[in-house]
Amino acid sequence: MKRIYSSAHLYGRYISVILRSTMQYKFSFFLMVTGRFILAFNGFLGILFLFSGFSTIREYTYGDILLCFSVIQMSFAFAECIGSGLKALSGMIRRGEFDRILLRPRSPILQVLGTKFELGRLGPMITSVLTLIIGILKSQAEWNFGKALVLAAMIAGGTVLFLALFILGASFCFFSIEDGGILNILTYGAKEHGKYPVDIYGKRFLQVCTYIIPYAMIQYYPLQYLLGKTEHWQYGLYPLASIVFLAVCYLIWLLGLKNYKSCGN
Amino acid sequence: MIVMDNVCKSYKVAKRNAGLKEACKALFHRETEEIQALKDVSFQIADGEMVGYIGPNGAGKSSTIKILSGILTPDRGTCSIDGRIPWKNRVEHVKQIGVVFGQRSQLWWDIPVVDSFELIKEIYSITTPAYKDSLEELTSLLQLEEILKTPTRQLSLGQRMRCEIAASLLHRPRLLFLDEPTIGLDAVSKLAVRDFIKKMNTEHGTTVLLTTHDMQDIEAIADRVILIGRGKVLLDGTLQDMKQLVKQENMEKKAEEGKNFKENEYIQADKYVEENANGEDKERFDNLDQVVAKLYRQLDIL
Structure with a gap:
């Protein structure tokens, strides 16, 4: 418990240092916020235009899709804001900066996360909040307290899931000095496909997203529950599976770390 | 107290020739070479x-x-x-x-x-x-x-x-x-x-x-x-030991060169004169960079 507290405290200090540094590069911060905002807003426009031609897609209404879209956008923005240090890991290893991390008596992953905290990544948040509101109002869901909790769990679970994917991608850096191309397929792919409930891509795809990269757990299944499309109330608990996935990815990370130590860089 | 006892470490280094063609080949089949970075290193501090x-x-x-x-x-x-x-x-x-x-x-x-x-x-x-x-x-x-x-x-x-x-x-x-x-x-x-x-x-x-x-x-x-x-x-x-080592090997080398002097007069003559013209060893051993450079060459570890 004391360890967790001290880690959280240290993480807070890292963030404070990073924020103080980014204040010195205001223009770059502004650019990133704008860029990310436009990118996310484009996604929203795409959905808007799509629904000017159709009224439903596989029985999902405009509001349902926006709900799903906003959950994914929001969790991805949170995860990217916290986890951008992981994306920079391959560069750190190549430049030898990772050695310094191993020289300090703290968990390496905490220190890697502590190297970057990009508030600018929260640019899509503007779009996400907007679409979330429209989604909540216009979807087929009949809201109650439990469903609101499930919605929050979807966003939190999504953040955990994307963070886990970043960790997984970063772990590849320990085995090969090549950049994490695979990482991008996983994360950006999940983010792009995740705009829509994954079952619209077909059953096979749903299976992949359930058992392999489990983002159906934070998106498709709980959404079914929210929209009242299923009898299974358990679907509302599925976002918790993201924690299991995080644990698996963390184990792979530890394995990678061991490999790094035995072969250097 | 630091104790290092027979520590060995080798790295695998990817090896390929220059050129795009070779780079493409390396995509599928990577040749690696093992480099022994440390061989039985032992010391105590x-x-x-x-x-x-x-x-x-x-x-x-x-x-x-x-x-x-x-x-x-x-x-x-x-x-x-x-x-x-x-x-x-x-x-x-x-x-x-x-x-x-x-x-x-x-x-x-x-x-x-x-x-x-x-x-x-x-x-x-x-x-x-x-x-x-x-x-x-x-x-x-x-x-x-x-x-x-x-x-x-x-x-x-x-x-x-x-x-x-x-x-x-x-x-x-x-x-x-x-x-x-x-x-x-x-x-x-x-x-x-x-x-x-x-x-x-x-x-x-x-x-x-x-x-x-x-x-x-x-x-x-x-x-x-x-x-x-x-x-x-x-x-x-x-440091003194190090200088001594250089001196010793230097002497041996000179003795040998002296022998060669007779056999291969042309090339060795200049070198021999040059070596001695530099004045006595003392001065040279004050410049540590030269001592070390010589030592590296002698031991053939460059």
């Missing part, structure tokens, strides 16, 4: 010793430092530092050591130095009174008062190196590894760094292991020199 660790580029100096500091796991052999195995008890181990890499910074680039120090205090969980003590001492010894509030990126190399060294010592490690701490520094900064290291050793009994290419560093700091080449320890003794 007692508490409070100051040891210079020298050798040409690529001799295995950095690998040794990395193993000693727990960043790398050796293939074979054992290493124990005050009873700890560095790569097994990493967290416990790194609390007791300080490492300075001359070519890399450990300070946060955009924030004032003192903010970096505070973060390090947090990382090492240094108590506030202990931190204040260390900071005060390091500030006065390394003359940091004026630069503490400057962001790292605005410091000169000499100023930055002084801060780097202070940053590595805030948690009062018993062991200090310095990897080329004076590289690129001007004369004044070099002297300041050397003096400081000696002071830490006399006042706190800090054990120092120093790698450098600057032989004056060694002369000023180290009582003992370990020479490594092609992954092997070739000499472990004092």
Whole structure:
């Protein structure tokens, strides 16, 4: 418990240092916020235009899709804001900066996360909040307290899931000095496909997203529950599976770390 | 107490010829070559010793430092530092050591130095009174008062190196590894760094292991020199021992050359005269760089 507290405290200090540094590069911060905002807003426009031609897609209404879209956008923005240090890991290893991390008596992953905290990544948040509101109002869901909790769990679970994917991608850096191309397929792919409930891509795809990269757990299944499309109330608990996935990815990370130590860089 | 016992370490290095075609080939089939960075390296360093660790580029100096500091796991052999195995008890181990890499910074680039120090205090969980003590001492010894509030990126190399060294010592490690701490520094900064290291050793009994290419560093700091080449320890003794080794081999070589002189008059004659014309050995042995260069050549470890 004391360890967790001290880690959280240290993480807070890292963030404070990073924020103080980014204040010195205001223009770059502004650019990133704008860029990310436009990118996310484009996604929203795409959905808007799509629904000017159709009224439903596989029985999902405009509001349902926006709900799903906003959950994914929001969790991805949170995860990217916290986890951008992981994306920079391959560069750190190549430049030898990772050695310094191993020289300090703290968990390496905490220190890697502590190297970057990009508030600018929260640019899509503007779009996400907007679409979330429209989604909540216009979807087929009949809201109650439990469903609101499930919605929050979807966003939190999504953040955990994307963070886990970043960790997984970063772990590849320990085995090969090549950049994490695979990482991008996983994360950006999940983010792009995740705009829509994954079952619209077909059953096979749903299976992949359930058992392999489990983002159906934070998106498709709980959404079914929210929209009242299923009898299974358990679907509302599925976002918790993201924690299991995080644990698996963390184990792979530890394995990678061991490999790094035995072969250097 | 540091004990290295028959430590071996090899790396796999990808190998391919130049050219796009070769690069494409390497995509599918990668040829690797094994490079032995360390071959049966053994030595012991007692508490409070100051040891210079020298050798040409690529001799295995950095690998040794990395193993000693727990960043790398050796293939074979054992290493124990005050009873700890560095790569097994990493967290416990790194609390007791300080490492300075001359070519890399450990300070946060955009924030004032003192903010970096505070973060390090947090990382090492240094108590506030202990931190204040260390900071005060390091500030006065390394003359940091004026630069503490400057962001790292605005410091000169000499100023930055002084801060780097202070940053590595805030948690009062018993062991200090310095990897080329004076590289690129001007004369004044070099002297300041050397003096400081000696002071830490006399006042706190800090054990120092120093790698450098600057032989004056060694002369000023180290009582003992370990020479490594092609992954092997070739000499472990004092500077005097090192000079002796060069002298000896020099004599033997000259004797041999003297013999050749008769056989191959044309080529050897000039060389022989030149060698002797340089005056007696004494002068040459005052220039440590020449001694070391000669030694490297003699031992064929370049």
